[in-house]
Amino acid sequence: MAKSKPRAPSAKTPPPSPAATCPAPHLDGLVSVLDEHGVVRPGCDPGLPPERLLYLYEQMVQVREFDRRMLMLQRQGRIGFYGPILGQEAATVGSVAAMEARDWVFPALREGAAAMMRGLPLVEAVNQLIGNGADRCKGRQMPCHYTLKEGNYYGMSSVIGTQVSHAVGAAMAAKLRGDDVVVLGFLGDGATSANDFHCGMNFAAVYGSPCVLFCQNNQWAISVPISKQSASETLAQKGKAYGMPFVRVDGNDVLAVYAVTKAAVERARSGGGPTFVEAVTYRRLGHSSSDDPTKYRDDAEVKVWEQRDPIDRCRAYLVGRGLWDERREAELKEAIALRVNAAIAAAEAHGPPADESLVTDVYAQVTPQLREQLAEVMALEGRRVNEGAFPL
Numbered sequence: 047m048a049k050s051k052p053r054a055p056s057a058k059t060p061p062p063s064p065a066a067t068c069p070a071p072h073l074d075g076l077v078s079v080l081d082e083h084g085v086v087r088p089g090c091d092p093g094l095p096p097e098r099l100l101y102l103y104e105q106m107v108q109v110r111e112f113d114r115r116m117l118m119l120q121r122q123g124r125i126g127f128y129g130p131i132l133g134q135e136a137a138t139v140g141s142v143a144a145m146e147a148r149d150w151v152f153p154a155l156r157e158g159a160a161a162m163m164r165g166l167p168l169v170e171a172v173n174q175l176i177g178n179g180a181d182r183c184k185g186r187q188m189p190c191h192y193t194l195k196e197g198n199y200y201g202m203s204s205v206i207g208t209q210v211s212h213a214v215g216a217a218m219a220a221k222l223r224g225d226d227v228v229v230l231g232f233l234g235d236g237a238t239s240a241n242d243f244h245c246g247m248n249f250a251a252v253y254g255s256p257c258v259l260f261c262q263n264n265q266w267a268i269s270v271p272i273s274k275q276s277a278s279e280t281l282a283q284k285g286k287a288y289g290m291p292f293v294r295v296d297g298n299d300v301l302a303v304y305a306v307t308k309a310a311v312e313r314a315r316s317g318g319g320p321t322f323v324e325a326v327t328y329r330r331l332g333h334s335s336s337d338d339p340t341k342y343r344d345d346a347e348v349k350v351w352e353q354r355d356p357i358d359r360c361r362a363y364l365v366g367r368g369l370w371d372e373r374r375e376a377e378l379k380e381a382i383a384l385r386v387n388a389a390i391a392a393a394e395a396h397g398p399p400a401d402e403s404l405v406t407d408v409y410a411q412v413t414p415q416l417r418e419q420l421a422e423v424m425a426l427e428g429r430r431v432n433e434g435a436f437p438l
């Protein structure tokens with residue numbers, strides 16, 4: 047049997063190709079719109095109006111600041127866990143911006159920005175991270191597992207790869223019902239090794255599920271580099287194997303991400319079925335606040351990707367177009383800092399969820415056994431069950 051050619055280790059991953067390629071389906075070459083200096087490649091401008099461009103930029107800056115502050119809260123012991131997205135802002139913001147409000151988003155691990163773009167107030171995001179009494183998940187979910195039903199943002203499943211099945215299935219349900227809905231399903235590079243990825247991709251292509259499967263290839267799955275994850279030359283080409291359009295995009299180029307996702311969404315909406323997108327990006331911090339990436343990767347690799355920062359590139363573009371300057375930057379930073387501070391203060395003012403919520407939402411009526419167990423647990427701390435707190 048022919049031995050597959052090993053791929054270069056992640057530390058040596060070559061920089062995104064500088065070749066200019068405008069968005070089109072079936073592309074294995076890297077699609078990019080902005081060059082490394084934030085200049086639009088000739089003929090590639092997606093033609094977004096200024097207010098939309100500024101929206102994309104502001105969303106990226108906001109989620110970066112939110113990320114920075116939440117990691118600090120975690121280090122101070124004010125939240126238990128956090129999964130940072132530093133360096134991946136463009137991939138989420140650009141792709142979600144290409145969806146209509148009626149469409150659905152099925153996030154994976156690093157798409158908190160999508161929840162906010164879909165209308166999750168910052169205070170609710172912090173409530174979820176703390177798991178306090180105002181958290182709509184009642185403190186039952188791990189931090190970063192936001193959910194926003196009214197924003198068509200599905201609560202993330204921690205189980206890697208299942209987001210693909212969920213997104214494909216939801217899109218299929220919409221198709222069968224005749225709803226004009228497209229689903230954007232996220233996954234990581236690591237998820238391409240999971241069973242659900244293969245089942246979901248196959249099902250989506252065979253039945254023409256109206257979805258966009260968006261893989262954030264951030265080069266790492268905790269400590270496993272992409273070179274150990276897949277022997278395929280690109281992840282994008284896995285779309286070809288399943289018989290669906292696929293595209294490989296510079297994930298740090300918000301305009302390119304927007305353009306390829308928009309094209310994929312339009313294809314799905316017009317009955318053209320699913321598209322597989324590989325967004326090439328990089329996870330600049332640890333997998334989560336529990337991880338120390340210095341134990342398994344070379345800092346030189348991180349430094350290379352710092353130079354490809356998605357926000358710097360977008361800012362250079364906006365400045366070049368006369369849409370941005372230092373004064374506006376300072377004003378935006380100040381406004382975001384105030385917003386995040388207010389969200390933290392409001393969230394920290396809430397107490398923990400009521401003890402009684404431990405036993406609700408499982409049965410229509412709390413069973414005698416659960417009441418007994420709850421009373422026993424609460425008695426350990428000298429508290430008594432508030433019978434009015436749940437339906438009996």
Ligand SMILES: Cc1ncc(C[n+]2csc(CCOP(=O)(O)OP(=O)(O)O)c2C)c(N)n1
Nearest residue numbers: 155204205206234235236237264266267268
């Ligand atoms: C089925 C399953 N196996 C293992 C894990 C543990 N786990 C959590 S995140 C993760 C890596 C995910 O990597 P990737 O898909 O590249 O996403 P990223 O964290 O890079 O965004 C693993 C293995 C899990 N949650 N689910």
Ligand SMILES: [Mg+2]
Nearest residue numbers: 234235266267
């Ligand atoms: Mg990854």
